[in-house]
Amino acid sequence: MDLPLGYLFRDLDDDQLKRIAAVAREIPMEKGQQICREGEEAKELYILKTGAVELMTKVEHDVELPISILRKPGDIFGAGVLVAPYQYALTARCAGKGVLFSIKRSAIQKLMMEDRDLGCIIMTNLAAHFLGRLKESRREIKVHFSTLLRSYS
């Protein structure tokens, strides 16, 4: 099975990629289908093959704030499977019919324990990704802050 190459698997060699592909299974998704929910135990890592997935976070009782839309094959979500306390940080919903690869937490953890080089590469990629999102998020806060500053000056 050929896994599309997203940020998480960058710098892995062919043999390492093969071992990851071997524990992935394909699952179809329908538009509107909820794939995982913010705050729930993270059991699967998801990799987009085709289609689109919207990520969002709950703001109030029934209001959700959209965070991003994934459309590129290889885009990843559910990375909470890689980080204690193993919870999904966002809710994911299918925004365009397609196919996902999913990998069980126990399977990816086993590969990372058996091959620490693979583990180090994946966690380095994940940290870089989270740092990128953190910077984006801080940029957004700065915009709010600047607006506030101007409204008081």
Add this chain to the structure above:
Amino acid sequence: MDLPLGYLFRDLDDDQLKRIAAVAREIPMEKGQQICREGEEAKELYILKTGAVELMTKVEHDVELPISILRKPGDIFGAGVLVAPYQYALTARCAGKGVLFSIKRSAIQKLMMEDRDLGCIIMTNLAAHFLGRLKESRREIKVHFSTLLRSYS
């Protein structure tokens, strides 16, 4: 040299900790001193021994937004040394006279290449830390969003 144990070195064994302590050097800091600047090349990882450090980000020409104050021995900043493109994400300024440990990027990278288990543990801790900060940052955005929602309803 005894390194205070912050989040980054959690789960390392005594031998791994000793190797890290061996490449750390102590540097004194004076109140008001700038230790590193947002956007600059990250050359050193810093670990707080005593004193306090304020982390901030530039909003506009001469306005800075405070992000957090580090006071706990073992608190870490300058983690940009661990993630390409190796830039400091925030500016750090001494907010209370004290002592830092600093570790050169080349030294920590060498340890992580030589011992992939050590690398995997550090990068897992770092990813968990960034994810925690990302969640905090999103909570802040939600507050702004809720306020906006209420002002329009």
